[in-house]
Amino acid sequence: MPQTRQDVRTRRVFYIPGYDPIHPRRYRELYRKEGADQAAISDYALSLSPKTSKGHYGWQVTAQMDGVEVETEVEVLVWSDIVRSSMSNTIPATYLQLIRTAWIYIGSGTLRRLMRLRKGPVIAALYPVGMLLVQALIALGLGWAMFGLVTALLAPLLGSVATVLGLVGWIGVAVAVLRWFKQKDGKIFAYYLMHDYAYSARWNGANPPELEARMAEFTEIIADALRSPVDEVLVIGHSSGAHLAVSILADLIRQGRAPANGPALSFLSLGQVVPMLSFLPKADRLRADLHDLAARKELTWVDVTAPGDGCAFALCDPVAVSGVAPEGKLWPLVFSAQFTKSLSPERWKTLRWKFFRLHFQYLCAFDQPLDYDYFRITAGPVTLGARYAGRPPSASRIDVAVSKYTSRAA
Incomplete structure (x- = not known):
């Protein structure tokens, strides 16, 4: 050989x-x-x-x-x-993350700038937003159907009490449907991706203290390896x-x-x-x-x-x-x-x-x-x-400045 x-x-x-x-x-x-x-x-x-x-x-x-x-x-x-600690365990908190994250990316003009690059990752970023909204609409729709069914069946017997029971059924069905969707997220990835983008956006691009501390640990580990007898x-x-x-x-x-x-x-x-x-x-x-x-x-x-x-x-x-x-x-x-x-x-x-x-x-x-x-x-x-010495970069690469924000840490 x-x-x-x-x-x-x-x-x-x-x-x-x-x-x-x-x-x-x-x-x-x-x-x-x-x-x-x-x-x-x-x-x-x-x-x-x-x-x-x-x-x-x-x-x-x-x-x-x-x-x-x-x-x-x-x-x-x-x-x-x-990562695990940053993932909210509640459905309402995830929907609050959705609103906050969308506001940060849209309000800052970042989403519009990102769309000048590749559409794929922008679509991937919008996917959990769209999917979670669809899940909410399905949950509300099925809940509304339950409300209509309960009131139609019980109103002649219970009067206004049927409306209260219908509202309880509406809420119960909506919550059950949302919980079912969350249990299936291993295949849908809506909650996972929402947490991912929310984690980056929460501090508007800055690193949270716990991540900075972990990165400092990683720096020490790599620095130690650079002192070892490897090639x-x-x-x-x-x-x-x-x-x-x-x-x-x-x-x-x-x-x-x-x-x-x-x-x-x-x-x-x-x-x-x-x-x-x-x-x-x-x-x-x-x-x-x-x-x-x-x-x-x-x-x-x-x-x-x-x-x-x-x-x-x-x-x-x-x-x-x-x-x-x-x-x-x-x-x-x-x-x-x-x-x-x-x-x-x-x-x-x-x-x-x-x-x-x-x-x-x-x-x-x-x-x-x-x-x-x-x-x-x-x-x-x-x-x-x-x-890769001498290997040319891809001719179709994008190498023009696109970001609205270019300030750097002192």
């Missing part, structure tokens, strides 16, 4: 999930299953074993690719507890985890904690939704971090999205569209995972309308892989920078 370039023999990977309340074992099982599929397709070997070091949830990966072996430790930087430290931010990673890495580099003689520092943002936050009035912190990170030579930043992912701002340069591109901008390198080409027609047909599943395709196997392979990036023998 021919030998390949080997920059990496050992690697630390830190995966930052999006707004996800589920236990991180989900990501281990996804990596195990999809990694095995990709290894069979691409003719390399990939095996997982339990993580032996202290820290957050993770696993070890041993890979044999193109005649060389690489050891990788993957760690999930968990903030699912914060690459790779940070992956998926979905809303991408903007957390931006701020974490910007803090780390500003603090001078990316040693010049240390491991290669790499950042891979996947399916990012940065504009949903960076376009908000008080996202000064994130806009400053985007501005700073885009010109730093201490790292390589690659941003991968795909137009087939309706939940991401596909091929939107998160720095440029936020209006904070610095002089001498280096990052990110923006290109597409090309779902329609890297998935066979049969596979694409199966997945095309599974929007939530497609938002996770970046972490999965491709049956016709091109130059994006999540498992070669995370477990292969080449650094992210070397892998």
Whole structure:
């Protein structure tokens, strides 16, 4: 078997999930299953074993690719507890979130600006609003039907008391229907997505204190890894985890904690939704971090999205569209995972309308892989920078300033 370039023999990977309340074992099982599929397709070997070091949830990966072996430790930087605590347990509170979130995005002009980018994620943002309103209308309609039935049957016998009983029936049916819809949200995702967008909008783009504290912990963990004897430290931010990673890495580099003689520092943002936050009035912190990170030579930043992912701002340069591109901008390198080409027609047909599943395709196997392979990036023998050195950005990327708000934290 021919030998390949080997920059990496050992690697630390830190995966930052999006707004996800589920236990991180989900990501281990996804990596195990999809990694095995990709290894069979691409003719390399990939095996997982339990993580032996202290820290957050993770696993070890041993890979044999193109005649060389690489050891990788993957760690999930968990903030699912914060996500769970932010999810309201009451139906009325969710509808209040709906009103407040819609007012913030519409009243600030942010929604109109976002629509100049990609329609998909804007539709995804409007989906929970529309779906929750439809659920409310169905509940009220069925409740009204119950009111009519009760009053029609009992009014001749009970008079005005029938009206009271009808109102009780109306309320009871409406509440029961709304509760039923909430119980089925594992398939509908209306409550889940509403909580997601509400969490970003609640502070108008600023980070809540508990999230800032967790991000500071993550900064310490990554800084410690950069002092370890590995060849690459790779940070992956998926979905809303991408903007957390931006701020974490910007803090780390500003603090001078990316040693010049240390491991290669790499950042891979996947399916990012940065504009949903960076376009908000008080996202000064994130806009400053985007501005700073885009010109730093201490790292390589690659941003991968795909137009087939309706939940991401596909091929939107998160720095440029936020209006904070610095002089001498280096990052990110923006290109597409090309779902329609890297998935066979049969596979694409199966997945095309599974929007939530497609938002996770970046972490999965491709049956016709091109130059994006999540498992070669995370477990292969080449650094992210070397892998994509000289690769041009996608010609169809959007890299013009669109955000109304461009202020940055001092």
